[in-house]
Amino acid sequence: MPDFLVLLISDLLALGVGILAGKYIFRQSFKQKEQEAQERAAELIRNAELSAENIKKDRILEAKEKYLRLKTEFEEDANKKRNILQTNEQKLKQREQHLSQMMEQNKRRETELEQLKTNLAQQTEVAVKRREEAEKMLQQQVAQLEKIANLTADQARDQLVDALKAEADSKAGSYVKSAMEEARLTATKEAKKIVIETIQRTAAEHAIENCVSVFNIENDDIKGKIIGREGRNIRALEAATGVEIIVDDTPEAIVISGFDPVRREIARLSLHRLVQDGRIHPARIEEVVAKTRKNIEDEIVEIGERTVIDLGVHGLHPELVKMIGRMRFRSSYGQNLLQHSREVAKLCATMAAELGLNAKLAKRAGLLHDIGKVWPEESDLPHAILGMELAKKYKENPEVCNAIGAHHDEIEMTSILSPIIQVCDAISGSRPGARREMMESYIQRLRDLENMATSFDGVEKCYAIQAGRELRVIVDAENVTDEKAGMLSFEISQKIEKEMQYPGQIKITVIREMRAVAYAR
Numbered sequence: 292m293p294d295f296l297v298l299l300i301s302d303l304l305a306l307g308v309g310i311l312a313g314k315y316i317f318r319q320s321f322k323q324k325e326q327e328a329q330e331r332a333a334e335l336i337r338n339a340e341l342s343a344e345n346i347k348k349d350r351i352l353e354a355k356e357k358y359l360r361l362k363t364e365f366e367e368d369a370n371k372k373r374n375i376l377q378t379n380e381q382k383l384k385q386r387e388q389h390l391s392q393m394m395e396q397n398k399r400r401e402t403e404l405e406q407l408k409t410n411l412a413q414q415t416e417v418a419v420k421r422r423e424e425a426e427k428m429l430q431q432q433v434a435q436l437e438k439i440a441n442l443t444a445d446q447a448r449d450q451l452v453d454a455l456k457a458e459a460d461s462k463a464g465s466y467v468k469s470a471m472e473e474a475r476l477t478a479t480k481e482a483k484k485i486v487i488e489t490i491q492r493t494a495a496e497h498a499i500e501n502c503v504s505v506f507n508i509e510n511d512d513i514k515g516k517i518i519g520r521e522g523r524n525i526r527a528l529e530a531a532t533g534v535e536i537i538v539d540d541t542p543e544a545i546v547i548s549g550f551d552p553v554r555r556e557i558a559r560l561s562l563h564r565l566v567q568d569g570r571i572h573p574a575r576i577e578e579v580v581a582k583t584r585k586n587i588e589d590e591i592v593e594i595g596e597r598t599v600i601d602l603g604v605h606g607l608h609p610e611l612v613k614m615i616g617r618m619r620f621r622s623s624y625g626q627n628l629l630q631h632s633r634e635v636a637k638l639c640a641t642m643a644a645e646l647g648l649n650a651k652l653a654k655r656a657g658l659l660h661d662i663g664k665v666w667p668e669e670s671d672l673p674h675a676i677l678g679m680e681l682a683k684k685y686k687e688n689p690e691v692c693n694a695i696g697a698h699h700d701e702i703e704m705t706s707i708l709s710p711i712i713q714v715c716d717a718i719s720g721s722r723p724g725a726r727r728e729m730m731e732s733y734i735q736r737l738r739d740l741e742n743m744a745t746s747f748d749g750v751e752k753c754y755a756i757q758a759g760r761e762l763r764v765i766v767d768a769e770n771v772t773d774e775k776a777g778m779l780s781f782e783i784s785q786k787i788e789k790e791m792q793y794p795g796q797i798k799i800t801v802i803r804e805m806r807a808v809a810y811a812r
Contacts, residue, residue, distance in 0.1 A: 534754070552621070634719045
């Protein structure tokens with residue numbers, strides 16, 4: 292046999308032996324892996340069974356706890372209901388006892404009424420008999436009198452009536468005269484009594500409104516920040532608020548001067564925020580002043596709402612409530628307008644109650660009587676007529692409208708409330724120290740100055756400062772040139788000289804500021 296065949300056969304045999312050995316080894320490995328998988332599966336099953344058992348126990352415990360909780364709640368609810376039922380049963384028993392007592396009392400009263408009816412019937416019979424007897428006796432007496440006097444009963448009655456009429460007329464005339472005199476004296480005394488009691492019951496303190504506010508600071512170093520480089524910060528603040536900021540040697544204080552309380556309050560709050568923030572520059576000043584002005588508007592609404600709630604005046608239109616809040620920042624002859632209106636409202640309510648009238652309606656009319664003074668737009672109408680028109684616009688009671696319009700005798704009084712409002716307005720304004728006439732004329736002069744300047748074209752804002760000795764006019768830089776600004780100051784000064792009366796001189800300062808704004812995006 293050739294060697295080639297021997298090698299081939301030996302290779303084939305080795306290949307077969309290798310294949311058989313591989314199959315054997317593969318089977319053994321497969322069996323081992325299968326056994327391991329079965330063991331793992333058994334272990335997983337055991338673990339799952341244990342987990343299921345634990346979960347089952349937990350669920351059973353939770354169910355028991357829930358059952359016990361529900362049972363406790365049910366028992367508590369049942370006990371409460373049982374107690375309520377027992378209480379109701381006791382109340383029913385008490386009512387039954389009370390009703391039985393009432394029924395017994397009614398029976399006794401019925402018995403007493405029956406006895407009274409019987410007695411009344413007997414007394415009525417006796418009275419009828421006596422009346423018949425009296426009529427017979429009267430007829431007999433009349434007949435005897437007719438015989439004696441030679442007059443019939445009708446003739447005697449007529450003579451007696453004529454005599455009594457003459458006497459009654461004489462006495463009635465004197466009685467009416469004395470009654471009228473007594474009524475006049477009594478009415479005067481009662482009127483004085485009502486007015487005095489009303490004033491005493493509504494006594495109020497008064498404080499004259501000033502034109503200066505003081506802003507306190509912690510140290511004088513802050514003054515330099517407020518003034519700014521070359522005074523730019525203080526100029527920006529004055530231009531934005533319309534007041535005069537006075538920074539002098541007064542320690543730890545800055546004076547804010549201006550005739551308009553709203554402007555002074557805006558300037559004071561803006562300064563407070565700027566000092567707290569620490570960032571003081573013109574752009575920041577304008578931003579803070581704008582936010583403060585918005586906050587003041589919100590505060591005005593809040594003041595109006597708080598006022599109507601305090602006085603118990605309900606159902607006012609929101610615009611009227613806002614105008615009532617604006618009264619807090621207005622004055623009438625130096626007297627705060629809101630305090631004046633509140634006092635008039637209380638006086639009117641007290642006086643109306645004393646006279647037996649509608650106190651709530653009187654209080655409403657007293658609160659709104661000066662509402663025309665805070666109308667923000669310019670008007671040629673007197674404030675009483677303007678207030679009446681506003682009240683009509685917002686659907687107020689006709690009596691309230693007439694009381695508002697007639698409290699200065701500008702229209703006829705058609706309601707009994709109108710003279711009450713007029714009297715209470717005079718009482719509030721005439722209290723010692725309540726008003727100062729010069730203050731009102733001074734503030735009106737400053738307002739006229741500002742209105743006169745704003746009437747020119749191109750004027751954006753105008754502020755009267757330094758007690759009216761200076762008028763600062765801010766113009767639109769796009770519409771007013773430098774040459775026109777100079778001409779504008781001259782025209783305003785000429786118009787003031789022709790149309791107004793004022794002491795000393797007034798300085799007109801026209802401010803034209805050009806700004807270029809761009810955004811980097």
